[in-house]
Amino acid sequence: MNTLFIPHIPNRNVINRVYEFAKNSDSYFLSWEIDNSSFKHKIVSQMKSLRFKLNSKTVQIPLLFKPDWINIKFNTAMLNSLIDKLKIDIVVNANALLFDIKSIKVPVVYDLVDDHLEVNRSIGLSAARVEKIKTDIKNSAGVICVTQLLEEKVKRMGLHTNTITIENGVYIEKFQNAKDLRKELALEHKRVFGYIGGVARWTRIDKAIEQYLQIKNEHNAFLVVGGDNGAFYKSLIKRFSDEVIFVGQVAPEHVAPYFKTLDVGLIPFELNDFTHNALPIKALEYALAGCAVLSTPLAGLKRRNFSFVEFCDIDNFSQCMQKDFAKVEYDFNSLSWKRQSEKLIDFIRHDR
Numbered sequence: 001m002n003t004l005f006i007p008h009i010p011n012r013n014v015i016n017r018v019y020e021f022a023k024n025s026d027s028y029f030l031s032w033e034i035d036n037s038s039f040k041h042k043i044v045s046q047m048k049s050l051r052f053k054l055n056s057k058t059v060q061i062p063l064l065f066k067p068d069w070i071n072i073k074f075n076t077a078m079l080n081s082l083i084d085k086l087k088i089d090i091v092v093n094a095n096a097l098l099f100d101i102k103s104i105k106v107p108v109v110y111d112l113v114d115d116h117l118e119v120n121r122s123i124g125l126s127a128a129r130v131e132k133i134k135t136d137i138k139n140s141a142g143v144i145c146v147t148q149l150l151e152e153k154v155k156r157m158g159l160h161t162n163t164i165t166i167e168n169g170v171y172i173e174k175f176q177n178a179k180d181l182r183k184e185l186a187l188e189h190k191r192v193f194g195y196i197g198g199v200a201r202w203t204r205i206d207k208a209i210e211q212y213l214q215i216k217n218e219h220n221a222f223l224v225v226g227g228d229n230g231a232f233y234k235s236l237i238k239r240f241s242d243e244v245i246f247v248g249q250v251a252p253e254h255v256a257p258y259f260k261t262l263d264v265g266l267i268p269f270e271l272n273d274f275t276h277n278a279l280p281i282k283a284l285e286y287a288l289a290g291c292a293v294l295s296t297p298l299a300g301l302k303r304r305n306f307s308f309v310e311f312c313d314i315d316n317f318s319q320c321m322q323k324d325f326a327k328v329e330y331d332f333n334s335l336s337w338k339r340q341s342e343k344l345i346d347f348i349r350h351d352r
Contacts, residue, residue: 001089003027003348004059004082008094008113009034014198015252015281017113017146017168018094024169024341028057028086030079034065059086063098076100090348093140096129102139109348110140110160115150115277117157122202123274134159144344147300150277166344168281169337175288178256185245187221187261193321194223194262196255197282199233202275204296204314208268209240211317216243225250225258259289264321267295268314276300283309288332292325306330 003025007018010031022029033048035041046065053060061078064071075098082088083106091104094111101108116133119125137143137154143163145151151165182188193212195205205224212222225247227233237246250258259265265286269275276299283301286293287308295301297311308328312320333339 006093101136107141118273169340178260180260191220196225204268214318262291
């Protein structure tokens with residue numbers, strides 16, 4: 001069975017759920033160029049996206065991002081041409097913008113990687129985009145959701161009955177066997193708090209740092225791994241560079257030692273539909289590396305009832321950071337990327 005995976009965004013600088021599924025099932029993976037950092041970069045990335053490339057299992061086809069009246073028809077035609085060329089049997093799609101699901105010539109399973117079912121301007125979810133996502137879900141052969149809460153929401157909204165939960169996975173040995181960087185970062189004999197991942201305003205990493213500064217002393221430290229050229233990240237560095245270690249962006253294949261360096265991994269996310277119905281991979285990766293997890297009370301994470309996660313309101317993080325956390329003891333085997341990929345392929349085969 002030839003499967004083609006389409007990501008929400010083809011970002012290879014972080015763990016990409018859809019790419020991991022493709023890699024662990026020896027399937028094709030669609031990629032494209034996109035850079036919204038400036039108008040000039042956006043034009044350049046659009047030009048780079050108007051080409052066909054095949055590199056092993058990674059595929060690029062000509063894609064249009066604008067104008068709206070023609071791009072979806074054009075993109076879907078290009079996708080159907082690729083389906084014929086590679087003899088694709090089924091598509092697993094996580095993209096909300098580029099294609100018309102009902103016009104794709106093979107069955108499509110929709111991968112709802114986050115809660116994209118409510119208007120949320122801060123992450124670009126307009127009313128029109130949300131309606132398109134709902135229509136695409138209804139026209140799919142089945143739906144996989146990243147959390148149980150999201151599966152329940154899809155069914156409650158009457159969008160699709162053939163819906164299951166397949167959570168994010170982890171590479172167990174990679175994080176358990178990583179070597180820490182305490183010596184290299186001059187953090188020996190310190191209690192290290194940290195945040196690893198994408199940095200955006202909704203992550204509220206600024207609030208977490210403010211809370212840390214209330215308890216900062218010579219015996220502890222704070223590490224931030226991740227970031228971009230955006231205004232929010234630049235403002236963090238300007239405000240806190242004398243108080244916090246900013247490592248910057250680290251490639252996924254090199255990030256595990258930074259997880260291993262932490263004593264307490266933080267998830268200070270804003271509370272809304274988008275974050276409540278997510279399962280942050282970093283919660284699992286923190287714990288695999290042996291560090292405690294401190295998170296704002298995210299409903300999806302609370303539903304999982306992991307023994308290694310402590311929940312705390314962001315305004316109380318300073319008090320919660322001072323707790324004595326229990327040693328992490330959990331069997332992660334059921335959450336490996338290989339196991340999760342097997343679940344997905346079983347669902348696809350049953351669906352066909």
